[in-house]
Amino acid sequence: MSLPKPKKINAEKYVAGLSLFKQKTARIKLSANESALGPSPKAIKQYNEVGKNLKRYPDSDGIFLRNVLAKKFKLDPKRIILGSGSDQIFELICKTFVNKNDEVIVPEFSFIIYRIYSKIYGAKIKYAKEINYRISIKNILSKVTNKTKVVFLANPNNPTGTIISKKELLQLRKKLRSNILLVIDDAYFEYVKDKNYLPGLKLFSNSKNVIVTRTFSKIYGLAGLRIGWGYGPKNLIYALNQIKPPFNINRAALFAAAESIKDVKWLNKEIKHVNKWSKIFYKNFKDLKIETNSSYGNFLLVNFNKIRVSSKKIFLKLAQSGILVRKMDVYKIKNSLRITIGNNLENKKFIKIIRKII
Ligand SMILES: Cc1ncc(COP(=O)(O)O)c(C=O)c1O
CATH class of the missing domain: 3.90.1150.10 (Aspartate Aminotransferase, domain 1)
Known part of the structure; x- marks a missing residue:
């Protein structure tokens, strides 16, 4: 055997x-x-505090952090999902929505994780050409077929460092079929200073078919603790929360993240x-x-x-x-x-x- x-x-x-x-x-x-x-030194202090009490499980719903995030960004805490890095949110999205033979569109040069998880869950990847290392909305739309399930993009984009404007993003959502899920990765949004730019969360917090992801790994300096989050329509976030591992965020990450958000x-x-x-x-x-x-x-x-x-x-x-x-x-x-x-x-x-x- x-x-x-x-x-x-x-x-x-x-x-x-x-x-x-x-x-x-x-x-x-x-x-x-x-x-x-x-x-932030305040986040490190909080991390050290948590270290004194390691025997406790973390709160599986991360209520405290979700409330801190909701207050900070004026959001509905029920529409937040926490992930072990935004990485885990991308995986949960694929696990929940992507089936064998679906198509997923990503920009030609984009964060490699999107295509990895999409492939793991059976999707075929369609690469949308970029123009001078900038994401092209037109080229994304040209890749849409009746099998398209999800479009992933980061703005600013990694590894190119370029952005697309708020106008382009709004246009993309408008022209994409409404049953295609658009995932906008805001990982580097805090660094952008450009009047034509708005982060995904600002543009789509009331959308029915967009999930926005954010991370504590970049500007907050907590990559080693693995924590990120996503925001989207209630029904979609509910579905993701249903299948997320119960204790996917450790206590140190939950508390250090909450503290670092406050240290403007x-x-x-x-x-x-x-x-x-x-x-x-x-x-x-x-x-x-x-x-x-x-x-x-x-x-x-x-x-x-x-x-x-x-x-x-x-x-x-x-x-x-x-x-x-x-x-x-x-x-x-x-x-x-x-x-x-x-x-x-x-x-x-x-x-x-x-x-x-x-
Ligand atoms: C576009 C993009 N999204 C997300 C992440 C961060 O992922 P995580 O939150 O899993 O650390 C990175 C890190 O390299 C990235 O470049």
């Missing part, structure tokens, strides 16, 4: 930045778009830091004739074609100097790297080294 055979799953495995390196080698990690300044001062410090360094990075890349676009998130996508250098070589040389950045092979963006903005020391070192390499 043989053991049960695993299901055949036709999806790539997610490769995290650090798994390529031993932590010892990469002292400076600019590969995962984590926060530059780390969590810390948040503004991180935004100011990232916006300042984003401009400095951009200028340095331009000086070196490395192609890039000014980014709306906490990272920049750079291409080495113009200066005829191989991104592989740059990646290795940076790594030899202890700096880990993100390769773009899995995204199929040729000869490019994605660089996360770090703290002052890390950024200065990165700029010094890249100048020396080039």
Whole structure:
């Protein structure tokens, strides 16, 4: 008798930045778009408090945090789902709504997790071409068929760092068939300063067919605690909450997240830091004739074609100097790297080294 055979799953495995390196080698990690300044000291204090009482299960409904979020963003707490990272929300969405042979549309260069979970639950992925690394609404709409179930997109987009305007997003929702679920990932919205931009939550908090996701992994600096959330129509969020693992968010994450949301001062410090360094990075890349676009998130996508250098070589040389950045092979963006903005020391070192390499 043989053991049960695993299901055949036709999806790539997610490769995290650090798994390529031993932590010892990469002292400076600019590969995962984590926060530059780390969590609010108030969140760390709360984390340490929770550490004194580890024997208790967390609240499986996360009521306290849902109420804090609802108050902060003027939302209905019943329409919030908490996930072990927004990652888990994407999985729950696929698990709940995606069936074999459904089609899921993602922008050509978009967060890889959307396609991984969609494939795991049997969907066929349709890639919508981008124009100059910007999501194209027209190209998304051109991929719609009667099998389309879900459209995923992030705004700002990862790994390109570009945004689409509020007008474009509203147009997309209007032109998409009403029974297609639109998932808008607001992971980096806090960093954006552009008058034509509005985060998904602001645009669609009353929509019947949009789920918006947010995360504590980026600006709040809590990537290691794994916590994110989603907001959507009552019936859809109810369905997701029905199947979520009961204790998917640990107590430390619940309480540290609630505390970090309140620390607006810390948040503004991180935004100011990232916006300042984003401009400095951009200028340095331009000086070196490395192609890039000014980014709306906490990272920049750079291409080495113009200066005829191989991104592989740059990646290795940076790594030899202890700096880990993100390769773009899995995204199929040729000869490019994605660089996360770090703290002052890390950024200065990165700029010094890249100048020396080039
Ligand atoms: C577009 C996008 N969404 C979400 C996330 C964060 O996922 P999580 O909340 O699971 O940490 C990332 C992190 O890289 C991202 O780039």
